[in-house]
Amino acid sequence: MDFTELYKQTSSLVAFSPGSHFILTAVQDRIIVRRTDSFQIARTWLVNTAPSPTHALLASSKSKAGTASDGWVSHAGWSRDSEYIFAACAKRGVVAVYKMEDEEWNARIEAGPEGLVKAEWAPDGRSILCFSEWGLRVTIWSLISGTATYIQYPKHPDRGYTFRRDGRYLVLAERHKSKDTIGVYDATDLWKLVRHFPLPTNSISSLSLSPNGDHIAVWEGPFEYKLHVLNLAGHTLGSFVPDPDPGLGIRCVAWHPAGSFLAAAGWDDKIHILNSISWTEVASLDITGRIPSTATLWREPPNWLEATHGRGFLQYERVPTPHSITLIRPSITKPQSKAGIAQLEWNVTGTLLFVRSENSPTALYPITHARWNPIRSGSLVIACDTAGVYTWSDEWISEGADLAEEIAECVGIPAKNFQNKDTRWGPDGKALLLLDKETFCCAFEVDDEDDHGTEE
Template identity: 30%
Template sequence: MNFSEVFKLSNQLCKFSPNGKYLASCVQYRLVIRDVSTLQILQLYTCLDQIQYIEWSSDSMFILCAMYKRGLVQVWSLEQPDWHCKIDEGSAGLVSSCWSPDGRHILNTTEFHLRITLWSLSAKSVSYIKYPKACQQGIAFTHDGRHMALAERRDCKDYISIFVCNDWRLLRHFETETQDLTGIAWAPNGCVLAVWDTCLEYKVLLYSLDGRLLSSYCAYEWSLGIKSVAWSPMSQFLAIGSFDEKIRILNHVTWKPIKEFEHPATITNLKTVVYKEVERSAGIRADDFPFTTPRGNPTSLFSNHSKYEIAQVPVSLRTIKPDSDRANPDLGIGLLAFSANNRYLASKNGVFNVLSVSWHPLEQDSLLVMSKDQLCLCYLETEEEEK
């Protein structure tokens, strides 16, 4: 494994371009574009203030830099380095900025979520969308980029507006049966929109593209409800993670649960194979020598070796006790991720020592797991089904 030289970074702002050719990083008010293969600097842009957010366009032709404190967005072009665009929201302020799927429109959300300003780079025009709802997942685009769903809040009620992205005309507008809508997500096929309510009430609603309510699902009442939602790549299943540390899988035919997964701290199922990493340290330490060992020349004498052994069931997993005195405690299923081949589902339970999980986009049976102590790459080896 080879490592590059360390380069400066601010606010952890570092992103690869969608085509995988460029790497963008920020240092205070400077934007640095590097070639991925050589890490040589291709372009260096200077913004008007410290950069707080960056995002590539879908075609990797443009990159936006948001400066929320000043209500500014600057857009830079890789093909034409001398061209740039500055968007100033003025007294309305700025809390978020994102690209549309075509990479030629920018959606800016003003302070207090009073409106969304839609800027067109090609037509040099501006449009406004009122009443966007203040929630983390309030905007959702279909995978083909044809439609956008927007969560709205007006007259103390929740609404959904569906727009056509090529001309931004309103296609549908309807009220949702939610008390305080928290998030929305399109199915990969773009035919069904999942809407879920606040964590104080367990409710998932499924709407069609024309605004018809297809089904609703509630697993229980009078307890903290939904924390995460994820569609399978083939749109066949909807996974719902909740605060009771369970995953419920809904099918796309009846929208009823077909499977429920628990996350026990102790594994007792005899059919479950548990691999446990065992570390073996060298018997001689460098501190035991009267002389100083040279740096940069590690040997196997001082390195740790590890291997995986099959543990005997039952196995108790190491858990973390959530701090109930803090807001939004790390409890429940906070992350769900389907593999690209639709065969596996990875989840993250808040009480386990895991920060994130991510599937490899090409090696569909490889899973990257990051914890507070280490980074682990897991490969799932299973027998292929006979055709």
Template identity: 30%
Template sequence: MNFSEGFKLSGLLCKFSPDGKRLASCVQYRLIVRDVNTLQILQLYTCLDQIQYVEWSSDSLFILCAMYKRGIVQVWSLEQPDWHCKIDEGSAGLVASCWSPDGRHILNTTEFHLRITVWSLCTKSVSYIKYPKACQQGIAFTKDGHYMALAERRDCKDFISLFVCSDWQLLRHFDTETQDLAGIEWAPNGCVLAVWDTCLEYKILLYSLDGRLLSTYRAYEWSLGIKSIAWSPSSQFLAIGSYDEKVRILNHVTWKKITEFEHPPIIANPKTIVYKEVEKSAAAETQKLSFPPTRALASSLFSMPSKYNISQVPMSLQYIKPVADRANPRIGIGTLAFSPDNCFLATKNDNTPNAIWIWDIQKLKLFVVLEQLCTVHSFQWDPRQPRLGICTGNSKVYLWSPAGCVSVQVPMEGDFQVLSLCWHSGGDSMALLSKDNFCVCYLEREEVK
């Protein structure tokens, strides 16, 4: 495993291009595009204000920079550096911006969710979509890019509109049996749309492409409901994370529950492997210490190296009892992610913030639990194989695969705390992001057996 030098960064805005050839990062109002292999700067763009969001077009030829405070979006071309585009929403304001799947239209959501404006880069035409709903996830595109689903709110009722992305014509419009729709997400095969209700109502609805209600699933009533969902890459399973600290798995044939995964604070099953991160005993080589210490040495003194030990079961995880009289309690399954080969599901229960649970989907049982020393900030699967990258807000990066797991110190000077990470599409490198810097971590390719 090798690491690049550190580069400046602001707002955790760093993204690989979809074709894997370039890496975009933002420093205040500057957009920097680098070659992935050499990290040499290819393009340097200057925006009108501090960049708050950045996104590549699907073909990697354009890049969008949104400045929500100013209500402006600027678009840059990688093929023609002199070409540029500025979209100003004016007094309507701007709260969200994204590309359409074809990479030639931009969808801007105005303040108070009054409308969505669709801007065409090719014809310079403008279309308007009224009544978008302000919710957790209100726009969803099918993976093939043909259709867009939009959550709407009209006359105190929730609706879904399905649009054809090629000409933005309305394909279907139907109301949903929700009290206060919280989000929508397509299955990867584009055949089923999952719609879930407010956290006050446990309800998930599954609709076909023509607007038919295929199934409704409710696990319980009179308690906080759905917190997160994830489709398996094959579209065969829908995992639903709930505030009751359980994950329920629905199958794609009957849309009934086939199992539920509990997240108890005590791991009792002897067949479960528990990796516990522990600090290595640092044998201080006093003869090498200098005074005053160098920056690199000072940093290493404050970031203790660590390793994983296999713990004996039963064992207790660090458990946080939620404060009942405060809003947004830290409780329930906040994050879910399937591995790219459908074999594993990684989950995080916010009551045990230092633990990651990895479930074997073929056997439908708990496979591994990782307990970290610090709270898990982010985890993400390698897009090519079952390998999980993890960061916990310290100066280390962690990797798990079925072969085992490893803790690696990031060799950066100063206070480099890894708050987020993103994988390259080839799975052989990942960007590690801190508050003010980022670096690229290069990995040897593991042979997939």
């Protein structure tokens, strides 16, 4: 594995372009775009984060001086065709838009008194969604017409909406007259309302659209373990409440890539698998400290980072099973005690499901982040807030062997004072982003036929 040198970044705003040819980085109030084959700078823009007149007037009326970081980029991203980039400064209520093929071209969106908490591209790559403060509205700005479309009362700006995979429909959780509702909007027809229907939830926590776009899973807040599945016409197809009720709500929901199963997990150590025919539970998986003989258990080699000085790699040790690992039970006396399932994700083919539990911080189902390869079904990368990156694969073929087998490796990151807090795959499944608090680097898998030309 080859590594680039370290580069600065702010707020983990680093992203591959959809075609994996460029990488975008936000550094305070500047946007930098590099080529991924050489890491040479291709474009750079100094973002005009001066507040809008309305925002400046409101800030002066409150006698709010602010800080230097208030003018930093808070959100940034690529359009789906990689032609445009937006950079938003939520605290100043502005969004800047740039064009890759024309460094001089730019556009600016200014929020009004409703404020700005988040901005995001629509799938068409020519519209930007701007969520206001206090759940007042979401404004959809068109780069083509320069006009805006307003939708009132979105429930959650961070998790209460989704687009169908083909980008045609926006499914938005809303709150009208103290009731949860869903609005379905046609993104190809001026964002016209197609459906609007009530939800069976008291206070929706989040929603998830099935891969085929036919079903919506919605679930309650943190104190009720209730999940409902509806179709796009608003009819409830099924509801699920575990027995016995764990007492707290759902944290993670993951659709099988084919839409045939739905996995749900909460603050306990159980994963519930529902089928898409009756929407009833077909399997329940428990995370326990006892690893059965049918499972494969890998253990990180002790002191491997010190032994390798952050260079090279070592294989994990394979531990004989059955075996017991330590699970940490949350303390009810601590207000922010970590517990339950924090991450749940199927691989690209739906043959494997990984679980990251906060009750077991030294076993595979914990860790800070884990990511399936978006292209290969049997490749997983793991970040553990250390100076290494950890990989697992069931595609390794040893010399002279005919069948693929599992392998787990620890790979040292050859950089000083770097802690890998998050790891992300590039869209092509070949490159990795490794993120520390204020810096990042990239790693590339290298073989005899594929040389990315990156620096050591």
